Amino acid sequence: MLFHVRMNVRIPHDLPSEETAEIIAREKAYSQELQRSGKWRHIWRIAGEYANYSVLDVNDNAELHEILSGLPLFKFMDIEVTPLLRHPSAIRDDDT
Numbered sequence: 625m626l627f628h629v630r631m632n633v634r635i636p637h638d639l640p641s642e643e644t645a646e647i648i649a650r651e652k653a654y655s656q657e658l659q660r661s662g663k664w665r666h667i668w669r670i671a672g673e674y675a676n677y678s679v680l681d682v683n684d685n686a687e688l689h690e691i692l693s694g695l696p697l698f699k700f701m702d703i704e705v706t707p708l709l710r711h712p713s714a715i716r717d718d719d720t
């Protein structure tokens with residue numbers, strides 16, 4: 625199942641910089657591992673915002689929730705999820 629996910633990040637300004645850097649490093653490793661596994665298909669920075677648009681390919685809603693709630697930055701994020709399905713006019717074979 626494909627989901628479009630918008631993640632808006634708001635890290636409190638008073639969080640110590642070492643802690644912020646450590647969380648961001650863990651976030652990067654977590655997301656890159658999921659990208660390598662094929663679960664996290666796309667990640668795009670939204671220009672001018674500390675936010676991203678991502679496409680995740682997961683088995684079900686429960687797996688999506690597990691992945692999103694496991695994000696090291698989860699507690700500093702607002703997340704919007706949109707379920708996707710193949711468009712009847714799509715011509716690419718690899719976008720199901």
Ligand SMILES: O=C(O)C[C@H]1C=CC(=O)O1
Nearest residue numbers: 633651652655674675676
């Ligand atoms: O920077 C972001 O958009 C937040 C986050 C999501 C994946 C990742 O590596 O960082």
